[in-house]
Amino acid sequence: MYNIPKTAKACVLTGPNEYEIKDNVEVKMPGKHEILCKIRAVAICGSDPEIIRGDLCGIWPPAYPFVAGHEWAGEIVALGEDIQDFHVGDRVAGEAHKGCGYCENCKKGRYTICLNYGDTSTGHEHYGFIVNGAYGQYQKYSIRSVSRIPDNVTFAEAAMCDTSGVALHGIDLSGITVNGTVVIIGPGPIGLCTMRLAKTMGASRVIMVGRGARLAAAEKLGADICIDITKEDPVEAVRRITNGLGADEAFECSGAKGTFNQSVRMVRKGGRVVLLGVAKDGVMEELPFKYITHNEITIYGSRANPNVSQKVLGLMSSGQLNVKDLITHRFKLDQFSEALDTFVNRIDNAVKVVILPNEEE
Ligand SMILES: [Zn+2]
Ligand SMILES: [Zn+2]
Known part of the structure; x- marks a missing residue:
């Protein structure tokens, strides 16, 4: 059993263009078909600066306080109810979109254009946009939104599963x-x-x-x-x-x-x-x-990355997709503003900037 803290560190958006690194954010335990993940690496996405600035606040995020971040990889530290295929200790990479699962589009596998987009009462979730995301040490996710990482792919590379997907x-x-x-x-x-x-x-x-x-x-x-x-x-x-x-x-x-x-x-x-x-x-x-x-x-x-995570992770593992040299910078969560500045202003020829919320990858 993994020892799960009651509270942990996260970058919390408190208003448009306002955020704080707080170390007392509640670690919410996973529910049915959910897992709790320790976030090992999270890459800054081109859409994150917009969300942080609050350009679309009311929608992304719907309200404050909010935790953004959706291009992540980490390890499972706790299981919710009715989890068959995942175990504590499994290494997984995330997806931002979780469709409702039952609308016409979701049934066809087109869950990034779920007809119930934004209505969390239907089971739809959009991590880091509408529900809390990965700029923190722990986050719970639906098992529908994670894929297992091959052993020879690092957490930082696996965090590139969104962009490459x-x-x-x-x-x-x-x-x-x-x-x-x-x-x-x-x-x-x-x-x-x-x-x-x-x-x-x-x-x-x-x-x-x-x-x-x-x-x-x-x-x-x-x-x-x-x-x-x-x-x-x-x-x-x-x-x-x-x-x-x-x-x-x-x-x-x-x-x-x-x-x-x-x-x-x-x-x-x-x-x-x-x-x-x-x-x-x-x-x-x-x-x-x-x-x-x-x-x-x-x-x-083309919207986001449905049904491709396992494919890109497999291509990374086999050497057919190299993302290592696209990751130009790594920062700790405490250095969030420096990381964001590096990404937004392309300091030092930044391409992909990765944050390590638990200090080490
Ligand atoms: Zn993204
Ligand atoms: Zn749907």
């Missing part, structure tokens, strides 16, 4: 053309994971579109061709590189205005566009209507 879900939707050309807009963590996975899935060439230090990093991390948007028109560049044909698949991973339109114009006849970047609310794009129809361009919206 987001990339893989997009790829699952579109497919990757074997020996084809993939273009990725946005060399952030999701773009870089998409690049690695596209290669693993058989793409011969990955063209990365971006600028600055992140584009330079993408080149070092394995992009075949880099297009700097400050120097050339990315659509023209992709057309030139592909002898006028266009890329087989385009993955929009930046959420910046104008890039949806560019993605559509970058792909070949019959090409596929996947939208992974999260644009700000209210961003509208003009699209070449007839061009999309006449060239049979397929467009996929």
Whole structure:
């Protein structure tokens, strides 16, 4: 039996842009089909700064105090009622979304677009967004939201299961053309994971579109061709590189205005566009209507990471997905503001910043 403290340390949001590291936060015991986890590593997600700033408060989070954080890995320290397949001591990685389980979408496995999203009375939960998350030493989770970690994958790598899972879900939707050309807009963590996975899935060439230090990093991390948007028109560049044909698949991973339109114009006849970047609310794009129809361009919206955790963890374990070099920084929970600042301002070329709430990984 693991000795579970009554209270523990967590980063608690107390209002828009206000948070405190408190060491007396109640450790809530798991209920039916839930497990209590000791959080070993939690990666800062691009959506976390927004939640911390309170840009969407009332929704994410619905109220204060709140504990954010959803890209985590840790170990099981207690079991709730009716747990068959997990044991104390198991190493697990988490997912943010837990669907209600019974709506039409959940039944089809599409639980990140659960029809009961946000209604916790149906059993729906969105950890770190609507219900408390992983910026703390302990948190309880539904067994539906965890996957076992292979022995040779570290907790910090396993915390990348969310980011790489987001990339893989997009790829699952579109497919990757074997020996084809993939273009990725946005060399952030999701773009870089998409690049690695596209290669693993058989793409011969990955063209990365971006600028600055992140584009330079993408080149070092394995992009075949880099297009700097400050120097050339990315659509023209992709057309030139592909002898006028266009890329087989385009993955929009930046959420910046104008890039949806560019993605559509970058792909070949019959090409596929996947939208992974999260644009700000209210961003509208003009699209070449007839061009999309006449060239049979397929467009996929892709949300989060359903049904991919075990796959990405397996790929990490087999060496087909390297995320080690995407984790550039590690901090303790007490250094939360420094960690956040490092991530947001990309200090020291930060890509993925991981927090270790229990000090050691
Ligand atoms: Zn995330
Ligand atoms: Zn549902």
